[in-house]
Amino acid sequence: MSPDELKRIIARAREGHADAFRDLVEAYKERLFAFVWRMVRDHHEAEDICQAVFVKAYESLDSYSEQYAFSTWLFTIAYRMSLNSLRKKKALSGEVDFARFGCDEQDASATLATSEEARRLRKLIWAAVEELSTPQKSSVLLFYREGKSCHDIGKVLGMPAVTVKSHLHRARERLRKALAAELVDERLAGEYLSGSQMLRAQR
């Protein structure tokens, strides 16, 4: 969706056109769900939060400022609601059920290498991500997955861009340490190097 088209759809949604808002839901629901699900790690909870986010967005559409991207605004609402959910359930990152990582993810990640080593590395990366603090995890997801700048991530998380940079640095450090032991196997590293290059070329 081009910026102009997005602007037009938002304007129509503000006027009360439900079909325009439906387009917005369709455009952002997957990205939003991926982020929220990574935060709360519960399918139904993530769906409920996403639904609440869109309803809240619809009701507060007048308060949206075009100074920021619409996705940044949506993720801001989603992050706050996810935090509330985490606080309520005390489902912090340390309580992740690692049994959830497994064969289901093979089908979902068809673009990645499917060897046993690749699956092992992906599992390791996500496990390491789950070990991060909530701001670190959010920063990493928004930076890598959504391609947000530190400034925009700061807007979502409600903190200065410098603090986001610090969170990113610490997150990378922890991920690097978590992966250090695994990457002594040169065969694995070589496989992932080729996999990463292939994906980068695709993007």
Place this chain on the structure above:
Amino acid sequence: MNCAEFERLIDAYLDGELAGSLRVEFDAHRLRCRRCQLTMIAMESVETVLANDRPLATLSDDFTERVMGVIQSRRPVASRLRPRRIVLAAGVLLQAAALMFLAIHPWHENASVSEFEPVPVTPAEPEVVRDLDQVYALVDKKTEERQALVDRIFAKLEAAGMNVATDLTQLVSYASALPVPDDVARASDGMHGANPLNLLIDVFIPGAAPELESTPIGTVEHAL
């Protein structure tokens, strides 16, 4: 560049902030150091996985419909409540206006209008006119009070004047009754017009002096 320096620059490299000669140094170390090469591979793998991996769970097929259903179900409620709120607000405002009207225009206690008679509804007068009426009423009241005070002062003065006149008359009578020798009486008889006492009486009690004049001094009984 050693490994420690390389690791310190990894963030800047990943953020795309590394440029110039420092970037060349970074790349040079990366090419010849196997350990740092693996570190970079690990970080690039993290980036690849985080950016591309889809979540284990996926949204329900009817997610959009459910969201739109919630939105649609809330809209009628809001629109149904809005007129009701307007009517309620209007009712409250009308009641407040009626109370204000009654407070400003209290009904006379001895009004002959029957309580069963329909009360004519008259539009409330503008605030300015009502204020002027109050000012006029106040001025009238003050004027009446002032007039009453002036009247009281004049009455006091009149009463005081009458007392003085009476006292002077008694004084004149007393003085006239004083026994004086005949030669003095005769000598003063011609000076009646220039009598200072008469002049004083004329000043205070106009018309009293002529009455005294009617009394011939010569015939006054000169006896105590």
